[in-house]
Amino acid sequence: MSGPLDGLKVVELAGLGAAPYACMLLADLGADVLRLERGNPDAESEVSWDVLARSRPSVAVDLKNPAGRDLVLELCERADVLVEGFRPGVAERLGLGPAEVHARNPRLVYGRLTGYGQEGPLAARAGHDINYVAISGALWPIGRAGEPPTPPLNLVGDFGGGALFLALGVLAALYEVRRSGCGQVVDAAMIDGTASMTALTHAMLNAGFWIEERGTNLLDTGAPFYEVYETRDGRFVAVGAIERKFYLALLQGLGLEAHDLPDQMDRAHWPEVKERFRAIFQTRTRDEWDEVFADTDACVTPVLSLSEATRHLHNVARGVFRPEDGLPNVAPRFSRTPGAVRQPALTPGSGTHEGLGRWGVGAERLALLRDAGAFG
Secondary structure (H helix, E strand, C coil): CCCCCCCCEEEEECCCCHHHHHHHHHHHCCCEEEEEECCCCCCCCCECCCHHHCCCCEEECCCCCHHHHHHHHHHHHHCCEEEECCCCCHHHHCCCCHHHHHHHCCCCEEEEEECCCCCCCCCCCCCCHHHHHHHCCCCCCCCCCCCCCCCCCCHHHHHHHHHHHHHHHHHHHHHHHHHHCCCCEEEEEHHHHHHHHCHHHHHHHHCCCCCCCCCCCCCCCCCCCEEEEECCCCCEEEEECCCHHHHHHHHHHHCCCHHHCCCCCCHHHHHHHHHHHHHHHCCCCHHHHHHHCCCCCCCEEECCCHHHHCCCHHHHHHCCECCCCCCECCCCCCCCCCCCCCCCCECCCCCHHHHHHHCCCCHHHHHHHHHHCCCC
16 A cells, blocks of 8 residues: 555755655655755666665756756656755755746745754854754753763754654645645754754743753653663663652662652652662663563663664564664554555665656656756
């Protein structure tokens, strides 16, 4: 069966990181995405390391060549969505900005992803996930007391605040097209999305339940029942026993009694309780603790490496990772129209003939485009 986005046609002006991930999600869910990038139109189809390029053909296009630009505009006439992740102004300089595209297809949704947004004092400045997460206020609370903030890989800014909000914005705009008949620009900025994801933290700050002192709060490793502990073998377990009944199950597994400890929510005693927990977790290995808490709701789980996660019994049973290559499977899941990985990521440019052919660009037209230098 086709995915829920079957029939949706997307032009992707390929870049790095977050925008390709958003297009991967759309393609996994059935959208017909053409990934336009630098490449060899005659390249053999070999599996690439770039997982973010899966589920769609790679089409070789030189965006700086007039014929390449005209090909993109031609494809936009047949598309529902265009996605680009350039710095502000780059698409316009290439002749592929919203004005040029909407002149050819007024119904098209034009998705733009940047770090700082399309306007503002920092809009044109270079940056990466760590910078956007810092500016949004999300980096400051992440880390332990007395230590600098800890960058959360590039998951929060690039993929959470960026790619996921871009995908959401594109789908929302597509829904609106059904009513108005008009496309629009979706300006997805990583600082906007990341700031949005701090809504709960702001709520707790407003309520006086969160203080701006890192590593002292409920969810930032301040609480002994929401923490990562090292085990005897140098591995780790994650503890998230916030609710009272889960906390009591945690204490039981650790061999402790609630009446022998300070009140669970007594912040003043959190450091000493944490030291008691730390000493106890050091007495067994990670897998031994996994057995202790296996049939409980103590919210204690092993901290797994990327490779270990592919082998965990629950992940295997649910198919969280693909058994054939160990890579993350399609998410989310649908009861009637499940998505699928259409193809692995392949050599840049190797899908030029197949991809363009599917969009109505025939062999004769391909030859003319090649002669004009459209493929680079």
